[in-house]
Amino acid sequence: MSAKKASSGDRELSVRATDKKKFGSNGSPRVAKSLQQDASLNGEKKIVRRKSGAQRRGQILETARDLIFTEGFSNFTIRIVAGRVGISEAAIYRHFTSKEELMLALLEALFAPWREAISKLVAEKLPFAKKLEELFHLHLHHLLNERLNPVLFFSEAINPQNQRLLADMRKNLSYLAQAVASIVKTGQKMKQVRADVQPEALEAAVLGLLQTTVIRWTLQRSADGLLEDGASNIAELARIVSYSEAEL
Amino acid sequence: MSAKKASSGDRELSVRATDKKKFGSNGSPRVAKSLQQDASLNGEKKIVRRKSGAQRRGQILETARDLIFTEGFSNFTIRIVAGRVGISEAAIYRHFTSKEELMLALLEALFAPWREAISKLVAEKLPFAKKLEELFHLHLHHLLNERLNPVLFFSEAINPQNQRLLADMRKNLSYLAQAVASIVKTGQKMKQVRADVQPEALEAAVLGLLQTTVIRWTLQRSADGLLEDGASNIAELARIVSYSEAEL
């Protein structure tokens, strides 16, 4: 068919890439349209703009991240990722051995800095209420900035085929749970949380508030009022379990 | 191929069905194996055990429910449902116009009684703590008995293709949220909840505890300790926001 010649026209062309930002930056990864047309006019054989493994790998992860964030896992296919990156499907397999490996690599790239940030916060010396507030902000800002929606990953992980993804998500969830538990226990030890409050119930309530906020974010697909309301609820919970002014 | 003759050997056979239980009962829907073999030995042409539309529809919904509950949405295909029911894939389309309609019909069949039960509870006259406790038990027992896991449906609803499923899940979620809000407001009006507690924060905490419990259920695939821990956390939250004994 005559359409065949034009079918791969949106691929990138010649010239060594040195301007690609690394994964995590916010810049647009689009190639200037003019470049392609210039090369087409040459009449020369199409030459691919090769990239080093690390660059391309980062670009694939970045593309997959944005795709999943904006369109969910149902549109996360090798075909679509390859199309957005501007390479063939087969080329994806030069950088990841399977779709599953790509998914797990992405998850790790997104969650590793999140865990590190939480670790640092837990170790800090702050009053109980302030620490909860910081945890909330850290959590939400990280998710928003990294375009990481745990609900999307969690939903995908429930699929029985994704055993490893589920294991990873469990790990991250229990990481958060332990951080909250640690904060609560420290709060009680420091006499900032009422001694008669059952720590398990308080932990569950804090986790519940965090989860509810993220679920709301997922449902409304907008961060409007999210940070304010969530922070306000967390602060109110902290106030309720603290010693009242009369008792101090 | 010679395998063709035996390929549909697990279908049901002749004899009018009058023993089928309606959707919602717990009985096994399996047909006695001997029936099939008897007919095979006759050497006669295979005759299908026809069922009335209502009966078959209920059987399909029941099968879909159990399939989704035990194996998740990734195994929920027309082929598999038809196979388990014991009819052809095409036959499914005599009872539901599309897979989506089947899914929505199932969701409604499962959630309608749940909403009704919540409605009744909200209208009852009970102390705040008791009402929260009842809500928790009602919610969990309903999910366990009906094999309805909202997390599974929610995860499926996030898929952009399932707009109507998402709308239905939103509706059910907001139904629960309003019930909780009503309970909290009544509790404050009746002076059973401290007046200084922000109702929005308390509502969010209660919803969070409910959600956390269901998520835990989904992750561990077992109800062990679920009811006890969840009920205990809800009760503790109710205690914390009530007036202390010294104040009464």
Added chain:
DNA sequence: TGTACATCAGTGAACGCGCGTTCACTGATGTAC
């Protein structure tokens, strides 16, 4: 500074698979006469 060569990011085409859905057709069931 040239050149030979190993490495590796790229390609197009094809694969087998499972999916939802449709088709023309079959024959059991219920009912009007």
Added chain:
DNA sequence: TGTACATCAGTGAACGCGCGTTCACTGATGTAC
């Protein structure tokens, strides 16, 4: 009670589609000499 007929739950086979993955092959890149 018998018969003609409309209704409708059933069938097997095929459909087009998108998926993840593999294949033999290409040619740009980096480096050892």
